[in-house]
Amino acid sequence: MFASRRKQTISGKKIIKDGKRIKPHKARRIIRRFHFLIERRKSLCKLFNVEMFDNDEMRNYKNVMSFLSGSFSSRNNRTVMMISDKKQCYDEGWNHDRIDEKIERELLRLNKQTGKNDIYANESLLRKHLIYLGYVMREIEREGGLQNYQLASQVGQDKDRGGDSSKLLIKWIKELVEGDVSMSALEIGSLSVHNKISTSGLFNPVVRIDLNNLNDSNGIIQQDFMKRPLPTGDGNKDKFNLISCSLVLNFVPTPIERGEMCERFIKFLKPNGYLFIVLPLPCINNSRYMNRAHFIDLLTFLGYKEVRYHEANKVCYFLLQLEGTDNGKHPKNDRKDRLQFIKKRKVQDGNKMNNFSILLP
Ligand SMILES: C[S@@+](CC[C@H](N)C(=O)[O-])C[C@H]1O[C@@H](n2cnc3c(N)ncnc32)[C@H](O)[C@@H]1O
Numbered sequence: 001m002f003a004s005r006r007k008q009t010i011s012g013k014k015i016i017k018d019g020k021r022i023k024p025h026k027a028r029r030i031i032r033r034f035h036f037l038i039e040r041r042k043s044l045c046k047l048f049n050v051e052m053f054d055n056d057e058m059r060n061y062k063n064v065m066s067f068l069s070g071s072f073s074s075r076n077n078r079t080v081m082m083i084s085d086k087k088q089c090y091d092e093g094w095n096h097d098r099i100d101e102k103i104e105r106e107l108l109r110l111n112k113q114t115g116k117n118d119i120y121a122n123e124s125l126l127r128k129h130l131i132y133l134g135y136v137m138r139e140i141e142r143e144g145g146l147q148n149y150q151l152a153s154q155v156g157q158d159k160d161r162g163g164d165s166s167k168l169l170i171k172w173i174k175e176l177v178e179g180d181v182s183m184s185a186l187e188i189g190s191l192s193v194h195n196k197i198s199t200s201g202l203f204n205p206v207v208r209i210d211l212n213n214l215n216d217s218n219g220i221i222q223q224d225f226m227k228r229p230l231p232t233g234d235g236n237k238d239k240f241n242l243i244s245c246s247l248v249l250n251f252v253p254t255p256i257e258r259g260e261m262c263e264r265f266i267k268f269l270k271p272n273g274y275l276f277i278v279l280p281l282p283c284i285n286n287s288r289y290m291n292r293a294h295f296i297d298l299l300t301f302l303g304y305k306e307v308r309y310h311e312a313n314k315v316c317y318f319l320l321q322l323e324g325t326d327n328g329k330h331p332k333n334d335r336k337d338r339l340q341f342i343k344k345r346k347v348q349d350g351n352k353m354n355n356f357s358i359l360l361p
Pocket of ligand 1: 146150153165188189190191209210211212223224225226245246247248251252278
């Protein structure tokens with residue numbers, strides 16, 4: 001959603017990944033489109049009142065259908081009767097073999113139009129939205145899904161396009177940590193084992209996780225960070241000196257889930273551990289609900305302090321350090337302070353601004 005809108009490519013070169021060629025401008029299009037579809041899928045699931053599915057499951061439309069069947073059958077009889085029609089609805093959405101301008105327009109207006117309606121009380125509304133869900137699912141698959149998105153994201157990590165963001169992380173850690181200290185790191189949203197975070201020798205071990213793994217033998221664990229088992233009470237054994245979260249928070253679909261992620265990092269960090277966050281610049285310099293000061297206020301409330309910041313053309317880099325959690329200061333206790341982060345609050349406004357935000361649950 002917040003990928004750059006630049007029409008020009010920087011290098012103009014074709015990028016070759018695993019035998020596939022992706023031009024930078026195409027990579028940006030794939031990323032924007034993927035974010036849009038994921039967000040619409042989420043909104044539709046919300047309308048159907050069903051929990052978000054795991055990504056893997058969501059890529060398989062049959063799983064989605066059986067999941068929805070389960071959810072419908074537990075409702076009233078009228079809805080159960082509609083199940084027989086459901087597959088047809090879904091197939092209708094699925095069978096479009098090209099972009100459907102009408103559905104695309106409807107998808108853009110989805111939240112405004114249908115937010116307050118009870119989808120189960122209106123048969124034609126239910127049918128229409130099942131078709132939309134089918135369409136969105138088909139589009140995600142047609143676009144190559146998460147795998148293609150990741151391929152496109154790798155384009156941004158190529159040397160001739162600014163390279164991997166952990167180069168700056170390594171520079172900062174070298175400035176801050178003296179001597180021969182061995183630090184462990186968790187890289188969330190890892191796309192490569194060849195990034196500086198893994199090759200600099202500063203971090204050992206480096207645990208790399210991602211929702212999807214382009215290549216199983218690559219040493220990247222396929223895992224949702226939000227479902228990663230919490231460290232056991234056994235000291236800091238399963239905790240890390242550093243968590244790297246580069247261009248991941250903006251990928252997380254809802255403001256509350258982003259807030260939950262920021263809070264969850266703490267559970268995996270050793271005392272005084274570092275958190276490295278990279279965000280697309282528009283998330284903090286062109287959003288109605290977020291700017292750098294507000295982002296830092298939120299993180300400070302949670303117990304982090306900002307130790308480094310850098311703004312590049314398209315992305316911004318934060319290095320934060322956890323403080324205070326070992327001496328009894330527990331941010332959650334301060335309910336009053338928390339209130340300012342649980343509701344959306346405009347920090348600025350403008351015509352062409354986006355609505356990126358992070359909220360605490
Ligand atoms: C834009 S890519 C960023 C890749 C790389 N870190 C970078 O800086 O270019 C975002 C990645 O975050 C991953 N991701 C998003 N949410 C995640 C989660 N909850 N757990 C693990 N990975 C996640 C996605 O699968 C995707 O590969």
